[in-house]
Amino acid sequence: MTAATATDKVVVDSSGWLEYLTQDTKADLIAPYLEGEVAVLIPPIVLYEVRRILLSRQSKTLADIFWSEALKRVLVPFDEDLALKAADLSLLHKLAMADAIIYATALSYHAPLITSDMHFANLSGVTVV
Numbered sequence: 092m093t094a095a096t097a098t099d100k101v102v103v104d105s106s107g108w109l110e111y112l113t114q115d116t117k118a119d120l121i122a123p124y125l126e127g128e129v130a131v132l133i134p135p136i137v138l139y140e141v142r143r144i145l146l147s148r149q150s151k152t153l154a155d156i157f158w159s160e161a162l163k164r165v166l167v168p169f170d171e172d173l174a175l176k177a178a179d180l181s182l183l184h185k186l187a188m189a190d191a192i193i194y195a196t197a198l199s200y201h202a203p204l205i206t207s208d209m210h211f212a213n214l215s216g217v218t219v220v
Contacts, residue, residue, distance in 0.1 A: 100130040102197040105140040106208040112157055113149060117207045120220035124205050131164040134196040136189045167196050184214060
C-alpha cells in the first residue's frame with residue numbers, strides 16, 4: 092500500500108476485519124488499511140457479519156472490540172441506490188447478497204475494496220490480500 096492521505100478511503104470487507112481482529116494469517120496485510128490515515132467505510136452488512144461471527148466463534152469481548160473500532164469509522168447507510176446497484180452486481184458477477192452489497196458500497200464511494208475473500212478476485216477496484 093502506498094502512503095495514505097486523510098482523503099483516502101477504503102472498504103474493508105468482513106473477511107478483512109476478521110483476519111485483523113483474530114490475528115489470522117493475513118492480519119499484517121490488512122493492518123495498514125485499518126491502522127493508517129485511511130477513512131474506512133463500513134457497510135452495515137459488515138457490522139452484522141463480523142459481530143455475528145465473533146460472537147459465535149470467538150468471544151463477546153472481541154465482538155465488543157470490533158464494535159468500538161467500527162464506531163471510529165464511517166458507517167455507510169444502505170439505501171435504495173445501493174440496493175439496486177447490489178442487485179445488478181449480484182447478477183452480473185454471481186455474488187452472494189452480502190458480497191454484492193459490500194462491492195456496491197465500494198464502487199458507489201469510489202473506494203478500493205480490501206478483502207481476503209476470493210469471491211472478489213478479478214473484480215475491478217478490489218485488492219485481494
